[in-house]
Amino acid sequence: MPPSMTILANGVRVGSEETNSPIATVTLAIEAGPRYETPENNGITHFIGHLAFKGFKSWPRDALDKYLYENGIKLTVNTSPELIAFTATCPADFSIYMVELFYKIVVDLELAEGDIEAEKKRMYWELKAADECPKRLTFHYLHTSAYQGTSFGMPVMGTTKNIQSFDKQALECYIQQQFQPHRIAITAAGKVNHDQIVCAVDKTFGNIPTYPGDCSSLPGVPGYTGSEIRYRNDDMPFAHVALAVEAPGFNDETHEMLKAIGHAVGSWSKTQGGPIMEGRANKMAGMARGVSHSSCCEFFETFYHTYRDTGLFGIYFVADKMKLEDMIYFIGDYWMHICTALRESELEYAIAQYKTEKARSLTRLHNITENMAKQILYSCSVKDISDTIGKIEQLKVKDAKSVFSTYIYDKCPVVVGVGPTENLPEYNRIRSSMYWLRF
Structure with a gap:
């Protein structure tokens, strides 16, 4: 069937495409990343992606891990210079529940101090591995050189100095400011029903209020420099x-x-x-x-x-x-x-x-x-x-x-x-x- 799209009253966008696959994939995409960051908090979007499935205030990590394991659900996170995408691959019957799970990422992350410190150590090793991979290093320098002087040229993973400065307050503030309804899209593919997906998203993401600050403006087109x-x-x-x-x-x-x-x-x-x-x-x-x-x-x-x-x-x-x-x-x-x-x-x-x-x-x-x-x-x-x-x-x-x-x-x-x-x-x-x- 051809893809369908619906925009909720608060700006959240919902898309789906029905196929004959017995499984379903649900993606939560949010416009966030280096393009929306500053030199002081560069890397914070990628860091939040690492903490996304470490447990919620209403759902401890052990219980979450058990639920995912018993139902054969695979979760992945991908961060790019202007987008972070959380993706769940699951049996088709669980697609509605994945919408509820993703909603908790936006409003219910626990962000425990122990998890934050543990992720900082993992991030150091990830940065080291990236520096030792010639292809990743080449493309990092490519963006840095092409978009020099702009936020687009900053690294997705940030710097060790920035990572060390991240704390719960900074993470919560960034989520509140950037994970806004008009920057959120929920998409599903597989054996899914568009109306059901829209209903599930409306019951959850439809309740997210708009941040009172001025965050609706999109950063300008990043300047390109031959170099x-x-x-x-x-x-x-x-x-x-x-x-x-x-x-x-x-x-x-x-x-x-x-x-x-x-x-x-x-x-x-x-x-x-x-x-x-x-x-x-x-x-x-x-x-x-x-x-x-x-x-x-x-x-x-x-x-x-x-x-x-x-x-x-x-x-x-x-x-x-x-x-x-x-x-x-x-x-x-x-x-x-x-x-x-x-x-x-x-x-x-x-x-x-x-x-x-x-x-x-x-x-x-x-x-x-x-x-x-x-x-x-x-x-x-x-x-x-x-x-x-x-x-x-x-x-x-x-x-x-x-x-x-x-x-x-x-x-x-x-x-x-x-x-x-x-x-x-x-x-x-x-x-x-x-x-x-x-x-």
Whole structure:
């Protein structure tokens, strides 16, 4: 069935999509994160996510854990720069009870001092693990460099100094100010009934009053800066590099087009083998064919991080220190090829890959609920996937080149390198590869 949406009187938004799945997924999404934080409380949203299922004032932790275990309910939390999502996967009959559980997160968190101190220690280890993961460190620096000077560039997990300062009073104050009805969305997918979900949400979240302070204004569009960060460490076996440009946000009509065209670049790993030895020359994106022939990297992937009104589109790759210049050349050359000489066959390949990815996303209920939550929070509407795919199928080569050129051609990139980066071309050379001289 097509997705449905309802907005309650106090601004809470409810969305659902009924499927034949015997299980259900319910998501509570709240607009919170570094975008709504300050340098003094940066990381507090992520910290609250850690404490969300440690027990409530009306429901001790032991009893909560027993209830979840006996009924086969799985809870997860995900924090991004502008959203925190609590997701429950459960038998379909328990979807209504998950709404009540999520309501307690907003109004009934216990926030015991012992739990707060224990989570601080866990957060220190989490920060240490993030610093030791080259990919996570690369993308952290990517956001820091691209959105420097804005709250969007602050880390999701915060800093050790901030974490040490968090106490019960600070956490309760932040929840009261930021977990507001107009920033809350409840979405459900699976064998669920929309009217029942709306009724359950109205009985709980419908009673949340609006905070008397002025918190309705949305932070402005974060400013993008073409720049670079290099963290050189010659002890690492490979360099981890990300090259990106500013891209349209979730609400922009070209957002899905750029995502589809990105599949023309594709991704590749040495574990896949080369096109010659595998006989797959016609089944790989153009850049993947070139990279596999020359073996100039171990792995690369196209990424597109989208937010409400901005995004980052680019390529992340892992390569030997002596192959960095070759890989940068391949990226710039193929991006310019798409801008100026994209072929019909390449666009058909990209659209087919895009449709496959969209269809695969329908097999994971948590993807459905989280995407639906973004739609109703960012645009107050829910689009059926068939409508989105239908528009992409009508995409012409001329339009694809125009969209890609709008965001890629002659734009200032943000470049991040972690590891042995001595051979990574300097920024002005990379910038000069973002256009071709024409006569």
